[in-house]
Amino acid sequence: MGTATVWWRARAISAGVGSDWRLSEARIRKTCISVSTRSSCCSSPLTLIVSSMPYEKELAAAKKAATLAARLCQKVQKALLQSDVHSKSDKSPVTVADYGSQALVSFILERELLSEPFSIVAEEDSGDLRKESGQETLKRITELVNDTLASEGSDSFPTLTTDDVLAAIDNGKSEGGPVGQHWVLDPIDGTKGFVRGDQYAIALGLLHEGKVVLGVLACPNLPLASIGSNQLHSSNEVGCLFFAKVGEGAYIQALGGSTQTKVHVCDVDNPEEASFFESFEAAHSSHDLSSSIAEKLGVKAPPVRIDSQAKYGALSRGDGAIYLRFPHKGYREKIWDHAAGSIVVTEAGGIVTDAAGNPLDFSKGKFLDVVSGIIVTNQKLMPSLLRAVKEALNEKASSL
Ligand SMILES: Nc1ncnc2c1ncn2[C@@H]1O[C@H](COP(=O)(O)O)[C@@H](OP(=O)(O)O)[C@H]1O
Ligand SMILES: [Mg+2]
Ligand SMILES: [Mg+2]
Ligand SMILES: [Mg+2]
Numbered sequence: 459m460g461t462a463t464v465w466w467r468a469r470a471i472s473a474g475v476g477s478d479w480r481l482s483e484a485r486i487r488k489t490c491i492s493v494s495t496r497s498s499c500c501s502s503p504l505t506l507i508v509s510s511m512p513y514e515k516e517l518a519a520a521k522k523a524a525t526l527a528a529r530l531c532q533k534v535q536k537a538l539l540q541s542d543v544h545s546k547s548d549k550s551p552v553t554v555a556d557y558g559s560q561a562l563v564s565f566i567l568e569r570e571l572l573s574e575p576f577s578i579v580a581e582e583d584s585g586d587l588r589k590e591s592g593q594e595t596l597k598r599i600t601e602l603v604n605d606t607l608a609s610e611g612s613d614s615f616p617t618l619t620t621d622d623v624l625a626a627i628d629n630g631k632s633e634g635g636p637v638g639q640h641w642v643l644d645p646i647d648g649t650k651g652f653v654r655g656d657q658y659a660i661a662l663g664l665l666h667e668g669k670v671v672l673g674v675l676a677c678p679n680l681p682l683a684s685i686g687s688n689q690l691h692s693s694n695e696v697g698c699l700f701f702a703k704v705g706e707g708a709y710i711q712a713l714g715g716s717t718q719t720k721v722h723v724c725d726v727d728n729p730e731e732a733s734f735f736e737s738f739e740a741a742h743s744s745h746d747l748s749s750s751i752a753e754k755l756g757v758k759a760p761p762v763r764i765d766s767q768a769k770y771g772a773l774s775r776g777d778g779a780i781y782l783r784f785p786h787k788g789y790r791e792k793i794w795d796h797a798a799g800s801i802v803v804t805e806a807g808g809i810v811t812d813a814a815g816n817p818l819d820f821s822k823g824k825f826l827d828v829v830s831g832i833i834v835t836n837q838k839l840m841p842s843l844l845r846a847v848k849e850a851l852n853e854k855a856s857s858l
Contacts, residue, residue: 513664513672513703519570520641520662521701524676526566527559527645527660528697528713530606532678534558535652543653544586544595551649554595556582558602559645559660561626565603565618567641568629579824580630580643581794587624596620634793636668636821644767644794650739651765657738659766663797668821673798675700677768682712684777685762700771702805708774723808724776727838732779733759735769741786743831747850748782754846770799770834774806779839784813784831791826803834810834813851815844 534542534555542554560582568576587596600623607615618626634640644661652658657679664672680698697713700721711718726732734752737743748761762778769781785791797820800810811817813830820826830851835843 515571516664517672517674517701517703519567520664520672520674521699522570523563523566524660524662524674525699525713526606526610527562528676528678528699529609530558530562530602531555531646531652531658531660533606534602535655535658535678538653538655542595542598546586551653552582552586553646553649553653554599554602555652556646556649557584557587557595557623557627558599558606560630560643561599561603561618561623562606563643563645563660563662564626564629565607565622568626574639576629576641577632577634577639578630578641578643579632579634579793580627580641580645581792582627582645583631584624584627587627596623599623634665634820634823638667640665642670642794642797642820644798647795648766648768654765657765657768659768659771659799661767661794661798663794663801665793665797665820668819669704670797670801670820671704673700673702673801675767675771675798675802676713677766677771678713680768680771684775685764685772698768698771700774700802702802704801704805706805708802708805710771710775721775721806723774723803723806723836724779725836725838726779727836729755729757729839729842732757732835732839733762734780734782735762735764735773735778736782737769738763738765743782744784744786747784747831747854750850750853751782751843751846752780754849755842767795767799770796770803773808773834774802779835780843781834782831783833791828791832792824793820793826794824796820796826796832800834808834808836809840811840811844813847815840 534553544552546552560580564578586592597620600618600620603623604617630643632640634642642663642665646652646658647661648658657677660676662674663670677698679696682695682698683693699711699713700708702708708721709718710721734748734757736745736748772778773781796818800818803810810832812828812832816829818826818828833843833847
């Protein structure tokens with residue numbers, strides 16, 4: 459909630475609507491608008507303020523949090539030690555940087571958005587770090603978080619204790635859902651890519667009444683110049699920060715930079731000229747199925763395989779036209795793997811749906827209940843992509 463919300467709240471309270479800080483923003487907004495039409499003390503400027511300022515403060519806090527978390531991750535990726543990589547109970551990898559990033563983002567959001575009701579749905583939890591065997595790792599994470607905060611310079615941050623770090627990680631225990639506001643955090647999306655030295659992203663979204671209203675994607679290893687094409691790169695610089703607020707477009711700036719540029723998905727309408735992204739990891743998405751879809755569409759270019767929601771970022775600036783994700787049977791998608799990426803792409807003019815063409819529903823808690831897979835492209839290609847996906851899925855079903 460930004461300045462505008464505080465103002466709406468103040469209006470709601472002074473108009474006798476109530477002083478419950480847990481009133482949803484939408485309710486307060488509605489109430490204030492109706493008060494303004496009835497009461498002379500609360501007249502015309504309201505509409506202007508409402509339309510121009512929502513989520514400003516949240517976006518600034520989210521960009522700061524993701525940028526700092528990216529700095530922590532970069533430090534770890536440079537000097538990744540085998541002892542920094544652990545296995546979770548589902549056998550997926552987690553590193554000191556996943557935990558450190560989650561603790562940092564949680565700490566910064568709470569500090570920057572002081573009095574706001576605060577809920578984060580995040581991937582990691584502190585369970586393993588609270589065990590005897592996790593103590594050394596916890597110390598290392600705490601050092602990393604404190605070093606990163608110290609390198610920020612401008613603010614005087616307190617030195618966090620191991621207990622502070624555990625508490626910050628566990629702020630991410632919220633279940634989400636259709637009511638109120640929830641931050642959605644993937645502290646490192648693409649941990650396998652991170653460990654390999656490849657692409658990864660810090661992905662932070664904000665849900666309001668079950669809809670994504672803001673997203674920030676920090677992609678420390680993504681080139682600032684376009685990828686996935688043959689064009690000669692004018693610069694080898696890496697590190698992109700994508701961000702979007704609902705209704706206001708999507709932007710990119712260099713990670714740590716300040717000049718922002720609006721991004722748009724590409725406007726290719728001939729599938730023969732389109733290229734597509736998919737997971738680097740074949741275990742995360744069926745490469746066979748996407749190759750059959752691409753063939754049906756007439757896509758000529760080979761797949762661009764990269765880890766993480768960097769795919770959404772790259773697509774939002776037109777590096778490629780399509781993103782195909784078809785997890786193997788039984789896998790349930792999580793909201794933190796798509797919240798930030800999907801708003802960046804939709805605000806850049808793209809469409810994100812499941813394989814049946816339904817919009818993604820972020821209001822159901824931690825999981826996304828999608829039909830068969832997730833597909834992303836521009837408005838022009840979506841109808842033919844949906845037809846190709848349907849055909850390929852039918853063929854696959856009849857071959858089983
Ligand atoms: N079997 C599986 N099928 C599909 N996705 C999976 C998977 N196992 C893990 N993932 C998810 O795939 C994400 C990475 O996506 P990508 O393949 O695009 O890089 C992982 O995010 P984390 O790395 O945050 O755990 C994880 O949530
Ligand atoms: Mg992830
Ligand atoms: Mg992750
Ligand atoms: Mg993970």
